[in-house]
Amino acid sequence: MNDTVLLIGRSLRNTMREPATILPNIAISVFFLFVYNSGLSSVAELPGFQGTYLGFILPVAIVSAAVGGAGLAGQTLIKDIDNGYFTKLLLTPTRRLSVIWGPMIASAIVLTAQVVLVMLIALALGLKVAAGPLGFALVVVLAFLWGMAFAGYAAFMALKTKNAAAAQAATFAFFPLIFLSYTFVPKEYVTAGWLKVAATINPTTYVFDSMRSLLNTGWDSTSLIVGFAVTLGFATLTGIMALWAARGATKMS
Amino acid sequence: MSDRDGADRSITAEALRRDFGKLHAVDGVDLEVPGGQIFGFLGPNGAGKSTLVKILTTILNPTSGRASVGGYDVQRQGGKVREAIGVALQDVGLDPLMTARELLMLQTELFGTPRDEARKTAERLLVTVGLDDVDPKKRAGAYSGGMKRRLDLALALVHDPRILFLDEPTTGLDPASRAAIWEEVRRLNDDFGMTIFLTTQYLEEADRLADQIAIINKGTIVAQGTPEELxxxxxxxxxxxxxxxxxxxxxxxxxxxxxxxxxxxxxxxxxxxxxxxxxxxxxxxxxxxxxxxxxxxxxxxxxxxxxxxxxxxxxxxxxxxxxxxxxxxxxxxxxx
Known part of the structure; x- marks a missing residue:
């Protein structure tokens, strides 16, 4: 455990030394928040819309921050593998999975910080969280888990391809996942059948639903259970993929 | 030159083999390196030297055969082997964003040494490899090739290993840096009885340093003995x-x-x-x-x-x- 803490500390310090690796991601999330909130806020005036548009669009900014932050885990691993430091760490008595856990947990901390930052900006813009402080915390937890699910995916791609460009390209899978959903308007106002099908398949939809219910309408157990179940299921799947890839990469058999 | 404190410093391999697809990178290698020796492993590029070192240092599994280092089986007791050995591979492994002290301290702590002691170890090793007067804020990424190599060697020594693996430690170095590494290798062997397994493409290096030499070609050992015997x-x-x-x-x-x-x-x-x-x-x-x-x-x-x-x-x-x-x-x- 101590080794993992040391390795997390090292990854966090490196992130601070290269702010350029996280700033664009924060900028994109804040951009979503400002541009869509001011440009599309009249959506909230449609009949039947509950809560504020800020509470509706904020999950998009949060998921974007979480998913972008998760890509960092893959990038860190690729850098370590490329410059040989990964091997140097494997030559210590450290449990081998710590070498992978370190950067992954570090990027989870970074992405959580980004999510909290985006949410604080939303509070400054006048957000009222319907489910209160505990609801706020649950949104952060959901974002963290969703980020970890993507960190697992990013680590899997990094360890399998060992190629920075390929791992970077793999993160573009995030885009359809964010946008093929009820991203900008509620379900009731979407008429395109294909988008409804895509949104139903897309797990992000359920994450958006859970977060929006907490932010805009209060406690909705069905939407929370579905959201957490989908998130945990997805995180478990990518976690297993990452562990499997890690075993190959650290044993090199 | 037997083991000084009863600790096993030997390296053995039996019918060791590693295939990459159809290529037999290591093709049935038997080795017997007694503790306390400087063992020179000589071979042209692509002969299988680095693959063998990776197997012996537990970062690559053999396809078949077995090997033990410091008395521990490299496949079944990898953790024990890693505690006994220091390794400087041909490609140095440095995080370019970290300073020399940070790298040395982290590496020392990962070997289970408390922080205060790790700090002392870092300072001592910086002196050992002659990097103590470098700007402490300078990150490893800004080091020259020779400095990187010396820092990498220092990282291999943080836990006073009984056995040291050096994979082409002087390839690409200028003569002065090369001489400095030779002197350090000699000293580690003389002062601590450290077994040193050294691969090289330079005949002179093997001749000057090694008690025993093995020559590997196309994955097989083709000659072995003292330089004089050979x-x-x-x-x-x-x-x-x-x-x-x-x-x-x-x-x-x-x-x-x-x-x-x-x-x-x-x-x-x-x-x-x-x-x-x-x-x-x-x-x-x-x-x-x-x-x-x-x-x-x-x-x-x-x-x-x-x-x-x-x-x-x-x-x-x-x-x-x-x-x-x-x-x-x-x-x-x-x-x-």
């Missing part, structure tokens, strides 16, 4: 003949077959191996005269590891040397 295998003395053209050298090679059965040619030079060279020189000159080949120069010297290498790796041997020469030691032939 040199004696090719003959006691060498006559080197220099010609004006490689054409002349080639004709001389054929013409001299009856009087010098053991010989190797490289370009315009022909090297002939004898028990006692001087007494053969008049005959050599006579034969060359008779064949009308003019000689540009002649020197008598001791065989070097170059001679051994050329002979066992087969590069020159396959084409240039008479087949009979392979199994007839030159010295024996002349003395009889």
């Amino acid at each position: 040199k004696r295998q090719v003959g006691d003395e060498v006559v080197e003949l220099q010609f004006g053209s490689s054409d002349d050298a080639e004709r001389a090679q054929d013409a001299l077959a009856p009087v010098a059965p053991n010989r190797q040619r490289s370009n315009r030079e022909l090297r002939l191996y004898f028990g006692r060279a001087a007494e053969n020189v008049p005959e050599l000159v006579r034969v060359l005269d008779g064949a009308g080949i003019s000689l540009q120069g002649l020197t008598i010297e001791q065989p070097s590891l170059d001679d051994v290498f050329l002979r066992v790796t087969g590069e020159a041997l396959e084409h240039e040397v008479d087949e009979g020469a392979d199994d007839v030691p030159a010295g024996a032939e002349v003395r009889s």
Whole structure:
């Protein structure tokens, strides 16, 4: 455990030394928040819309921050593998999975910080969280888990391809996942059948639903259970993929 | 040079093999390195040196066979092996964003040393490898090649390993850095009885440092022994003949077959191996005269590891040397 803490500390310090690796991601999330909130806020005036548009669009900014932050885990691993430091760490008595856990947990901390930052900006813009402080915390937890699910995916791609460009390209899978959903308007106002099908398949939809219910309408157990179940299921799947890839990469058999 | 404190410092391998697809990178290697030795592992590029080092240091699994390092099995007791060994691979492994002290402290702590002590270890090792006067804020990414190599060596020493693996530690270094590494390797061996397993492409390096040498070619060990033993295998003395053209050298090679059965040619030079060279020189000159080949120069010297290498790796041997020469030691032939 101590080794993992040391390795997390090292990854966090490196992130601070290269702010350029996280700033664009924060900028994109804040951009979503400002541009869509001011440009599309009249959506909230449609009949039947509950809560504020800020509470509706904020999950998009949060998921974007979480998913972008998760890509960092893959990038860190690729850098370590490329410059040989990964091997140097494997030559210590450290449990081998710590070498992978370190950067992954570090990027989870970074992405959580980004999510909290985006949410604080939303509070400054006048957000009222319907489910209160505990609801706020649950949104952060959901974002963290969703980020970890993507960190697992990013680590899997990094360890399998060992190629920075390929791992970077793999993160573009995030885009359809964010946008093929009820991203900008509620379900009731979407008429395109294909988008409804895509949104139903897309797990992000359920994450958006859970977060929006907490932010805009209060406690909705069905939407929370579905959201957490989908998130945990997805995180478990990518976690297993990452562990499997890690075993190959650290044993090199 | 046995183990000083009862700790096992040996390295053994039995029928070790590693395939990459169809390539047999390591093809049935047996090794027995007693504790406390400097063992030189010599071979051309791509001979399998680095693959073998990776297997022995637990970062690559063998396809078959077994190996033990410091008394521990490399596959089943990898953790124990890693505690016993220090490793500096051919490609240095440094995080470019970290400073030398940060890298050394983290590495030391990962070996279970408390922070305060790790700080002292870092300072001590920086002095050892001569990096103590570098700007402490300078990150490893900004170091020169030689400095990186020295820092990498320091990282291999953080836990006072019993056995040190150095994979081509001086490749690409300038002569001064190379000499500094040689001196350090000697000192580690003398002062701590550390077993040092060193791979190299430089014959001089192996000759200067190693108690024992193995030569690997195409995944197989083709010669093993002390430098002296290996040199004696090719003959006691060498006559080197220099010609004006490689054409002349080639004709001389054929013409001299009856009087010098053991010989190797490289370009315009022909090297002939004898028990006692001087007494053969008049005959050599006579034969060359008779064949009308003019000689540009002649020197008598001791065989070097170059001679051994050329002979066992087969590069020159396959084409240039008479087949009979392979199994007839030159010295024996002349003395009889």
